[in-house]
Amino acid sequence: MVKPLMLLPPMLFAGLAVAFWLGMQREDPDALPSARAGEIAPGVALEPLDGSTFETADLREGGVKLVNFWASWCAPCRAEHPNLEQLAGEGVPIYGINYKDDPENAVSFLKELGNPFVAMGADPSGRTALDWGLYGVPETYVLDREGRVVLRFAGPITDRVMDSRIRPAIAEARD
Structure with a gap:
């Protein structure tokens, strides 16, 4: 005769397996929700860094642009930096916000x-960063010509991310 307590471990395992399987069915497990998508980018209140700064109006005028939150103490920021350089070399304007550094x-x-x-x-x-809903650095926002957030990407911009997320968002923002 099987004791009811002996069934507990396999039932717990089965429940966890189902929960993990359901979690894996999400469309994009790397995507974090953004309350800012489709909205005009929040304002910025920044201190100059090496004689440079920008204003909220700079983000709400002109063409497509990126806003990148970064820090020197952030190892993933160092890893993504060559890809930011590549995008800048392609003519994509990138505004940098140095976070708590x-x-x-x-x-x-x-x-x-x-x-x-x-x-x-x-x-x-x-x-x-709080106003923008930052999760951590690095974090990058793609803005359209009116300063509307098209994409928020949390994490380092890798080659794969550039091709699958950033470039398509830039193309969408240009339309």
């Missing part, structure tokens, strides 16, 4: 790796 370290980071930003500013308190 020492200004000297941030400037050294850019001197070492190159500066892909048309303009940049510092967010030492993290207030602007």
